[in-house]
Amino acid sequence: MRILLVEDEQDMAAWLGRALSQGGFLPDLAPDARTAESLMASNEYDAVVLDLRLPDKHGLTMLREMRGRDDRTPVLVLTAQGGLQDRVRGLHMGADDFLTKPFALEELEARITALVRRSRGRQYPRLQCGSLSYDSENRVFMLDGSLLFLTPREHATLAALLARSGYPVDKAQLFGKVFTHDSDANLDAIEVVLHRLRKKLAGSDVHVVTVRGLGYMLESLARTPAEA
Incomplete structure (x- = not known):
């Protein structure tokens, strides 16, 4: 899940x-409302974690403007006070949780997950x-019934490929899902992540293949009885 964290x-x-x-x-990090709004204009997020005390704009003002332009991204508001007045104002302006x-x-992780689940209107599929x-x-x-241990970038890569298994995912699109906006990595860095991922999938019936001109694809190769 891609999260925008707005915290100064x-x-x-x-x-x-x-x-x-x-x-x-x-997570993408934004230290102020201006940076957050720029990131939201060029990226899609599953949820926003929003602090109220920002240096250039109050968090509730930013939230009101989001909803005013019909941005329905789930927003979890962080507040140091937790006062009733802030919560009521925030709910009226479109906050989803505090x-x-x-x-x-x-x-925090559990609340973010619940927000995204509710926003999609259904339980997450397996x-x-x-x-x-x-x-x-x-x-x-899980791979062959055992937990598969992955780094965050390997996790994000495999999740993106699995969501479209059987169909190629463009290299640039995959890079955008794995590396944050402030990463200094170049586009070819995704190949390093894929190399490590292929090693962890080695010996299983699941493979990451390169589809020339189209990107990368996750596919399952059926095992023969002898191989099983």
Whole structure:
């Protein structure tokens, strides 16, 4: 899941960014409303985590403007006070949930996941390709019945390929889902991630193939009885 984290406290933002990445999310960081609005204009996010005390604009003003342009991205508001007045105003302006600082990381991750699930109007599906399955609610991959351990970038790559298994995913599109906007990596960096991913899938019935001119595709090769 790609998340926009709007937080001006540098230490808090850095900690949250690292923690969410380790949890399988893809966070983009914005220290102010102007940066956040620029990122939202050029990217699609599954959810926004929004601090209220921003240096250039109050978070609720930014939220009101989002809803005014019919941006329905789920928004979880972070507030240091957790006061009733802020919560009521936020709900009227279109906030989907609130979390009071300080908070437990596990609760933040659970609330983000629940927001995205509700916004899609259904439970997350369990995606499958051959012996590979992905429980996107709990963000875990299973291969041949065993947990598949992946880095955040490998996780994001495999999730993107599995969502379109059997169909090629364009290289630039895949790069955009794996690397954050402020990454200094070039487009070919996705090939390094794919190389590591192929090694972890080696020996299974699931393979990442290169489709010339179209990108990369996840496919399952049926095993013969002898191979099974």
